Structures are given as structure tokens and as C-alpha cells.
Amino acid sequence: MNTLFERCFDPGGRIADKTELLASELACSPPPYYDGLRMVLLEGVKPVTRVRTPAGVVREMLMLGSNSFLNLNFHPGVREAARRAAERFGSGAGSPPLYAGQTELHEALEEKLARFCGTESALLFPSGYSGNLGVLSGLCRPGDTIFCDASNHASLFDGARLSAASLVPYPHLNARRLSRLLESCRTEGRMIVSDGVFSMEGSLAPVAELAQLKRRFDAFLMIDDAHGFWAVGERGRGTADLCGVRDEVDLHYGTFSKALGSVGGFACGRKCVIDYLRYYARSTFFSSALPASTVAEILESIRIAEEEPSHLENLKRNRDFFQKALTERGFDTLNSRSPILPVPVGDEEKLARFQMDLFDAGIFTNIGTTPAVRAKQCRLRLNVMATHTLEQLGDAAETITRLGRKYGIVP
Numbered sequence: 001m002n003t004l005f006e007r008c009f010d011p012g013g014r015i016a017d018k019t020e021l022l023a024s025e026l027a028c029s030p031p032p033y034y035d036g037l038r039m040v041l042l043e044g045v046k047p048v049t050r051v052r053t054p055a056g057v058v059r060e061m062l063m064l065g066s067n068s069f070l071n072l073n074f075h076p077g078v079r080e081a082a083r084r085a086a087e088r089f090g091s092g093a094g095s096p097p098l099y100a101g102q103t104e105l106h107e108a109l110e111e112k113l114a115r116f117c118g119t120e121s122a123l124l125f126p127s128g129y130s131g132n133l134g135v136l137s138g139l140c141r142p143g144d145t146i147f148c149d150a151s152n153h154a155s156l157f158d159g160a161r162l163s164a165a166s167l168v169p170y171p172h173l174n175a176r177r178l179s180r181l182l183e184s185c186r187t188e189g190r191m192i193v194s195d196g197v198f199s200m201e202g203s204l205a206p207v208a209e210l211a212q213l214k215r216r217f218d219a220f221l222m223i224d225d226a227h228g229f230w231a232v233g234e235r236g237r238g239t240a241d242l243c244g245v246r247d248e249v250d251l252h253y254g255t256f257s258k259a260l261g262s263v264g265g266f267a268c269g270r271k272c273v274i275d276y277l278r279y280y281a282r283s284t285f286f287s288s289a290l291p292a293s294t295v296a297e298i299l300e301s302i303r304i305a306e307e308e309p310s311h312l313e314n315l316k317r318n319r320d321f322f323q324k325a326l327t328e329r330g331f332d333t334l335n336s337r338s339p340i341l342p343v344p345v346g347d348e349e350k351l352a353r354f355q356m357d358l359f360d361a362g363i364f365t366n367i368g369t370t371p372a373v374r375a376k377q378c379r380l381r382l383n384v385m386a387t388h389t390l391e392q393l394g395d396a397a398e399t400i401t402r403l404g405r406k407y408g409i410v411p
């Protein structure tokens with residue numbers, strides 16, 4: 001039987017019917033994990049964060065649910081950079097970049113990102129999701145073919161559909177199957193697109209194998225390293241760099257909303273590709289630019305990440321410690337190689353009770369289920385930050401283990 005969110009997505013009937021069905025079901029018999037989706041933060045993300053529950057209870061929780069891996073949000077340099085930029089440029093851009101929205105701060109950030117990725121040029125987007133829509137629909141057309149890892153982020157699938165190109169998903173991480181699909185493809189415009197770090201399991205794409213297939217079949221290779229940049233690889237340069245093929249990727253894509261804890265997306269590549277996207281990526285052409293204060297925060301966050309390597313070192317130390325603590329206690333973390341540590345559960349009811357008990361124990365976690373993954377593959381999703389202490393993570397591992405045994409997730 002389909003889950004509630006699957007049923008309310010199904011086509012058919014009046015447009016309003018599905019909205020009324022969801023409202024009615026959420027009011028009368030919400031899914032067991034519903035309260036976990038309605039927590040309200042009363043302050044910015046810190047290792048221990050004040051949270052208000054749906055019942056109105058305010059409590060401090062160990063934050064294992066944020067993508068802000070380096071957790072630079074409260075770094076004094078970042079806050080000061082935003083303050084100075086706001087005083088100079090005001091609160092918003094008020095225009096797309098090609099009109100009156102591009103400041104010298106935007107220009108400086110694009111230049112820094114191009115150097116970071118080892119490319120000729122870079123382009124900013126107002127959000128990570130919208131950037132993927134803009135890149136794929138901007139570059140691809142009907143008659144082209146996009147080969148997409150089956151576990152890619154939703155924004156990559158949505159961008160591919162928006163382009164009206166043929167969309168061909170290939171089995172997760174299966175380069176051999178992708179090779180056969182490419183071999184049978186008769187279209188000239190071929191793109192391979194993959195996450196670098198997969199957001200629901202923390203695994204890494206086989207980017208070296210994808211680069212080999214790109215060369216063999218004369219395809220365009222795009223890697224979305226939203227969860228990898230500033231978190232994975234030497235100096236946080238991401239999955240392609242870790243695999244030794246950074247220069248063979250045609251388009252590097254990333255966001256500022258993960259490790260750097262800000263907002264926005266970016267694409268890096270050859271100047272001709274980036275200039276093309278300035279005119280054909282509708283999600284930047286028809287959107288106001290990022291506020292200058294946000295751009296200043298990002299510039300300062302990147303400077304800190306580059307000049308203060310202790311942040312990335314702490315993140316790696318914490319990730320390794322926490323993953324080891326969980327696996328030694330019997331949890332399967334799906335061979336994650338990133339700060340994202342999944343704990344498969346496989347039963348939504350059990351997962352919901354597990355998560356709510358963790359909330360009651362003062363641990364804030366996320367879950368992964370429909371539509372992010374199938375209900376039978378549902379999981380707890382634990383994110384480590386550089387600012388956690390080993391004591392906090394050790395205590396969390398003990399609590400997660402105690403509750404995991406309660407629900408039969410570990411022996």
C-alpha cells in the first residue's frame with residue numbers, strides 16, 4: 001500500500017482533490033514521523049541548539065540534523081563581513097545579475113570559485129536547487145540524452161525533465177550498466193550527471209570511472225558536489241579532486257547551503273560554457289541576484305576554510321570518530337565517506353518512534369523516507385559538524401545504541 005505522501009502525489013481527479021486529501025489526512029491521521037518534520041529552531045544552528053517542538057515545548061538539543069558541516073554561521077569574521085556588506089549595499093540585490101544585480105562582491109566570489117575548482121569561469125545561482133534546474137534546462141534540449149544516477153538529488157531529475165531531453169536513469173553507482181546504456185545511445189548530445197556525495201547515504205560517486213566513460217563516449221560530464229565541497233577531499237575540494245579527475249569534469253556544481261551553512265548555488269567550467277549559461281539558465285537570468293551581504297558571508301567563509309584548516313580537520317576527526325562509534329555498536333552506515341551518516345531502519349513506524357525517542361533524549365536528527373527514498377529504504381540521517389565535541393558524539397552514540405536496541409535495529 002502506498003504511503004500518504006505517495007497517494008497524495010498520484011495523478012487523477014481535480015487539482016484541489018489531492019490538496020484536500022493531504023490536509024484531511026494530516027489533521028486526522030498524520031504519518032508517525034510528522035511531528036519530526038515540524039520542529040522550529042529558536043536560534044541559529046550550533047552544536048547544541050534551542051528548539052521548539054510541535055507541542056510548544058522548548059528544549060536544547062544536540063544538533064545532528066544540519067548540513068552546516070563546518071558550522072561557520074556564528075564565526076565572528078562571517079558575521080562582520082555580512083554587517084559591512086549590508087551597510088554598503090543594503091538588504092537585497094533587487095535585480096538579476098545581468099541587469100543591476102552584479103556587484104564587485106559577486107564578481108570576486110565567481111573568480112574565487114573558478115580558482116577553487118580549477119576552471120576558467122563560474123556562475124552564481126540564488127539557490128542550489130534552482131541552479132540545477134537552470135544548468136540542465138539551459139544546456140540540454142529535446143533530442144539530447146541525460147544519463148542520471150538513480151539516486152541523484154531531486155533537483156537533477158527535475159532539471160533534466162524541464163530540459164525535455166531524454167532522461168535515462170542508470171542503477172546507483174553502476175558504471176558498467178551506464179557504459180552499456182551509453183553504447184546503445186544514438187544521440188549526439190550526451191550528458192552524464194551525478195551527485196558527488198549522495199545526500200541520503202553519504203557515499204561517493206565513482207567519478208574516475210565516469211570520467212573514463214565521458215572520454216570514451218564523447219559525453220559531457222557534470223558532477224553536483226553540493227555535499228562534498230568544503231567537506232570531502234584534500235582541503236575540501238570535493239569528490240572529483242579526491243578521485244584525481246577534477247580537470248576532466250566539464251561542469252562542477254555546488255552549493256553554499258551545506259558545509260558553509262549559507263544559501264545559493266554555483267557552476268564552474270570553461271568560460272564558453274559559463275557564458276552560455278548566463279544567457280540560457282533561466283533560474284539566474286530571471287531571478288534576483290544573491291544579496292551582497294550573503295555573498296560577503298560566503299567569501300569570508302571560504303577564506304576561513306582555506307586559511308584555518310582546523311575546521312576541516314575537526315570535521316574529519318568527528319566524522320571518523322562517530323562513524324566508528326556507530327559501526328562498532330552494530331549500526332550499518334552504508335559505507336558513508338562523508339559527514340552524512342545514515343542508519344537504515346526499513347520501517348516507517350519504527351523509524352518514527354526511534355526518532356521521537358531521540359528527540360525526547362535531546363538529540364535532533366533527520367529521517368529519510370518518501371519522497372527522498374522509498375519507504376522500505378527509510379533511514380535515520382545523522383549529520384556531523386566540525387564544532388561537535390568528541391564527548392557529545394560519544395554520548396550520542398550511546399543513546400542511539402540504547403534506543404536502537406529497543407527497536408531491534410541493532411542486536
